[in-house]
Amino acid sequence: MFAACCRLYGKPEWTLAHTLILYAVLLSRIRNAVHFPRQLRIIRNLAEASVGNEIRRERMPELLADVTHIVVDGSMRDVTAFNQAQVSNENDKAALLARHPTLQAALHRLEDDSLLRGCLAAFDLDPSISPSAFTQRADAFHALFDNPACWPDLTGALLAIGDYSRQENRFTGYRFSDFGASASKSEIPWQNLFKGKKEPRLVAVLMSLLDQVAAANDNLACLQTIQLDYLQQCTTMDWRYYFVKYIAMREGVSGRYAISPSGYSICMLDKSRMHSDYRDPYLLAALCESGVSATVAARPWPWFPGTKLNPGK
Amino acid sequence: MILNSSRIQIRCVDQGWQITKPMTDVVQTAGFDSVCAKHRIVQSGLCAVPQSEGIDTSDRVALGAQLLRDFVDAGL
Numbered sequence: 001m002f003a004a005c006c007r008l009y010g011k012p013e014w015t016l017a018h019t020l021i022l023y024a025v026l027l028s029r030i031r032n033a034v035h036f037p038r039q040l041r042i043i044r045n046l047a048e049a050s051v052g053n054e055i056r057r058e059r060m061p062e063l064l065a066d067v068t069h070i071v072v073d074g075s076m077r078d079v080t081a082f083n084q085a086q087v088s089n090e091n092d093k094a095a096l097l098a099r100h101p102t103l104q105a106a107l108h109r110l111e112d113d114s115l116l117r118g119c120l121a122a123f124d125l126d127p128s129i130s131p132s133a134f135t136q137r138a139d140a141f142h143a144l145f146d147n148p149a150c151w152p153d154l155t156g157a158l159l160a161i162g163d164y165s166r167q168e169n170r171f172t173g174y175r176f177s178d179f180g181a182s183a184s185k186s187e188i189p190w191q192n193l194f195k196g197k198k199e200p201r202l203v204a205v206l207m208s209l210l211d212q213v214a215a216a217n218d219n220l221a222c223l224q225t226i227q228l229d230y231l232q233q234c235t236t237m238d239w240r241y242y243f244v245k246y247i248a249m250r251e252g253v254s255g256r257y258a259i260s261p262s263g264y265s266i267c268m269l270d271k272s273r274m275h276s277d278y279r280d281p282y283l284l285a286a287l288c289e290s291g292v293s294a295t296v297a298a299r300p301w302p303w304f305p306g307t308k309l310n311p312g313k
Numbered sequence: 314m315i316l317n318s319s320r321i322q323i324r325c326v327d328q329g330w331q332i333t334k335p336m337t338d339v340v341q342t343a344g345f346d347s348v349c350a351k352h353r354i355v356q357s358g359l360c361a362v363p364q365s366e367g368i369d370t371s372d373r374v375a376l377g378a379q380l381l382r383d384f385v386d387a388g389l
Contacts (some may be wrong), residue, residue, distance in 0.1 A: 298317045
């Protein structure tokens with residue numbers, strides 16, 4: 001770390017988060033911190049969750065004080081400058097490990113996953129959970145998310161269980177819903193879904209899916225079964241029905257959709273903002289189902305300009 | 314979506330599929346009227362999806378796919 005600092009300090013590759021972690025290492029050496037590996041892990045997680053928002057040059061004094069609290073005092077009670085949702089998540093993890101120390105390896109492996117990046121807000125960390133249930137969910141998570149080939153079925157199965165999206169209401173009446181990536185291999189949409197504050201709907205849907213995958217001995221064929229069972233029991237067809245039934249509707253590269261209150265007017269975004277071109281998932285699915293060549297449609301099909309929320313025009 | 318041959322515009326709206334017909338060609342109009350009659354497209358251009366309290370009771374994607382096939386088969 002020190003060698004990297006000597007080599008990269010002042011260059012873009014060396015970030016303020018690196019400085020915070022190096023400071024933690026130096027403090028641990030100076031103060032001979034006993035529990036430093038765990039504390040370093042916590043600081044890494046907090047820094048990861050705070051990059052781009054809480055970690056700014058003018059806030060470095062408060063952030064360095066937070067690092068001191070964690071390394072020297074061994075406490076997160078006075079940590080105020082790092083991302084508070086992640087602080088809450090770290091407290092939940094600590095409570096779980098205090099009750100079930102044997103879960104440390106499984107929990108650390110989840111923290112190290114490139115989609116989760118230290119944040120387990122999407123997991124049920126209630127200490128009353130049985131250790132075997134937590135371990136099975138962790139194994140199921142890795143079986144699913146380490147395998148991008150199954151992501152199209154994964155998003156369908158998640159939606160069949162419930163609307164798990166992170167949502168942001170827009171002044172237009174539409175809402176942004178983030179579902180994670182389906183067709184693309186990009187990890188960023190999943191990282192955006194899993195980070196941040198705890199969303200009870202996301203936790204409930206994800207835990208339900210992980211339990212069903214674990215019950216199927218991590219056989220991913222169950223993803224298809226979950227979708228088919230849902231479609232068979234539907235008597236009406238809301239937007240979620242269509243998203244589960246038609247895989248083309250889940251092709252958005254960014255995993256972000258702008259959805260009208262009715263759910264029948266939707267922009268499928270390849271980028272995260274409305275000021276970019278988008279596709280209409282209903283029209284796209286209808287064309288795919290028709291078997292008609294896409295050349296019947298005039299350009300810029302399948303893209304529509306994203307300067308206003310008027311999908312399908 | 315705008316069809317190349319006829320410039321017919323198809324949009325997904327809350328009630329179903331909204332069709333807009335800009336062309337004046339007589340032959341194409343006959344084909345268009347035939348498709349409209351088959352799908353019970355009303356004067357406003359709405360191809361309504363059966364609904365109950367604003368929620369579809371028939372598959373609008375399947376309906377839209379059939380509508381698209383019929384337009385293309387009619388040379389539109």
